[in-house]
Amino acid sequence: MADETATTGLLGFKPQLVVPGMNAEAAVQFYKAAFGAKEVRRVAHPKRKAEQELPLILSAELKIGSSFLLVSDRFDDAGEDGSAVSRGGGILLRLEAEDVDAAMKKAVTAGAEIVGQVTEDEDGVHGKVRDPFGVVWAIAAVGKKCPEAEA
């Protein structure tokens, strides 16, 4: 009650750019050229990597100054909330939570709409809400590490 932040255990968020047309790699190169971005981590989509010639980028983490930007290829299986992502110019905010279910519930109680139920996949435990101002928040479990991505 006294400390709402403690209640939901939200650690912080990073903007995530979802790029259509297999252009995440081009976006990464652009941010390096335009803003001197450093790539600190990259995770390829494990399934698509095996099935397709071109590995899709699940998440490339860029550092620009002291800030982080995530860049991802858009997958077809993100379809249920695809329109929201497109409408949002491709940017969503990826929020790390200690308890994803609790954070989702609190957001919905405050007026957000669920656009992606809580699931667990190669990206960890995560759900997605759209807030009343059109911003899509991916709420993801804290501490999901991708060992193959640690350089």
Added chain:
Amino acid sequence: MADETATTGLLGFKPQLVVPGMNAEAAVQFYKAAFGAKEVRRVAHPKRKAEQELPLILSAELKIGSSFLLVSDRFDDAGEDGSAVSRGGGILLRLEAEDVDAAMKKAVTAGAEIVGQVTEDEDGVHGKVRDPFGVVWAIAAVGKKCPEAEA
């Protein structure tokens, strides 16, 4: 050449949500309720404050976990890039640069398009580009302080 980041002197960026319909205050209240956001700074629009009953929010800075989100009312005089902001679901990325002109030039050379020429107003020195992936970046001078907003 060896260190592109040093060349442009980019310190980092914060996502900025531009809210139409005078609803920035409602957005601030939502983020407090939904994510336990703390308001760490607020700057009202100095001109509008005098002219209108309801002071427009030039920038409210919220802290969610360890991250910062800027929330602003959308002004009519942001019209030249208004369509981009709308299309972007209201989110742009506000990048702090030591040299705004140099940072704008570098971004344009890399493929970005200028959607707001460099100007100096109550918000400091700033310009705006849209990158090839639809993201609008407000590039602003570092260290512009708003003394009245320091609590």
